[in-house]
Amino acid sequence: MTGDIAPRTVIEAFLPMTGDVGLDLVLDTANAAGLPDQPVRLALRRMVAAGDVVQAGRGRRGTVRLTEQGLARLERDRAALTLAEAQDAGRAPWDGVWRLTAVSLPESQRARRDALRRHLTELGAATVSTGLYLSPHELMDLLDATAREHLVHAEAARVTVRGVTDSRAVAELLWPAASVVDGYRSLEETVDRVAAAAGEAEGVRVRVLQLHLADALEQAMRPDPLIPLELRPTPWHPSRVREEWRSVWRTLASRASDGGVYRGWPGF
Template sequence: MNVKITPRTIVEAFLPFSGETALRDIYDAANLAGVEDQPIRLAIRRLVAAGEVIQRGRGRGGSLGVTDAGRGRLQRDRYSVALAFAQDAGALPWDGRWRLTAVSVPERERAVRDVLRRELSDLGAVAISTGLYVSPHDLRDALQTEAGQYLSTATCDDLDVHGENDPRLIAEALWPGAPVIDAYSHIERALADDDNDLSSPGVVRQLRLAEALERAMRDDPLLPVELREGPWAPTRIRAAWAQRWDALQTAPGGKIYEGWWEAGLDAFRPHRPPMSKTRVSVES
């Protein structure tokens, strides 16, 4: 059975990095994918209410533009995709350092604390003690700009979690691999369905692949491959996905996600100078 494409995926696929996109293009692609106008209108309203897009005009004659807030959120999404493929290609090898982030927020501002903890979790960090999160990635730039006043950070290359100090065993304990691998079955099914699809327009096939990738990566902490037992199945599956995606980019019907892939790649900046070697132990 073909992957069901959500209205939000369709809308976001056409959002431009700059300028505006015609609503007619969004509705036409949705109809080709078997999605009616009303769910698309609801998805647009939710994005407008969230402050992520601006709608000008109504119906098919209108257009959508992205706000700064929306552009920031979409850039983070594209950054995650670019990070995954860069790690797969060996372009971003793990430097062997763990990044620790402690969240300390006064009780009167617990709503801020909850947001920060949720953001850290969404970025793949795991709490190893109350308010103390660990990740192999430096997440500071991905958090809210005002978050710094509530955070204490450290870097170490000799982490001990409940008596375990082997990096791969720590990774498996904190970020189990089996659920991540299972999630990539979405992509494998989408590719199998696409193999048998001889009639759908190229844009519809791309939207199905985009939906499958989003579902697969939704809860993927995107650990460096050095922390996974190899060969790491998601690396192979993402490569197959990318090969199919590239082939469909030349198919009739126009491109989607134009400019966002480049934006994701541009998001990679030189890491800060490494901090001095430390040892951190977390006891039960």
């Protein structure tokens, strides 16, 4: 396998929803994947400083566990994976409602206003006018109560964006299909390489291959707004790639005598 795995991916892959994990397992797997201890320890220190995890003990005898904040953040990240799986299986049809959101904060709170706008963009909303965002998804549940206090939210069955009214055309205008599809090319290549190696994998090699899959999926899905499939061309290439990913993941999970990584997490 080629391609570097992000140190944070290695750590997160072993964090259980409850309880802790030994750093010896994290570091040994990272080493097997070609990552030395130092970048993994640095990533861990950053996660501790951010309040996402708590470390007990030092060195390979230490342990690490998620905080409530870290668990909530990972659960939000996993929500995208759950949505993608439901869309691909036809269990998450679009309700036909467009959501319009604006941030209502004065210039005196510019930094906070800009942060909220960035967050809406990260959640897949598109800018349709200065400070006004559009999404086919309900995003309010993904924002904390403090953020929602500063938002103006409306729903519409039809929208016109720059003279475009057809829903599919609006989606293509704001979230071009080609750029999303291109973002899955690298994932597709990784899936093919891992599939070729999965049949003979054992022990730590299984976990390393899983990490390559997880990291590549993260890179592909992070910029994907997961627009409902009713608004995308048919067939939708990212759906096919994700299904191939799931097939290879299931093969590896069946070969992992210790359960592999991401144990107990939805979508894995």
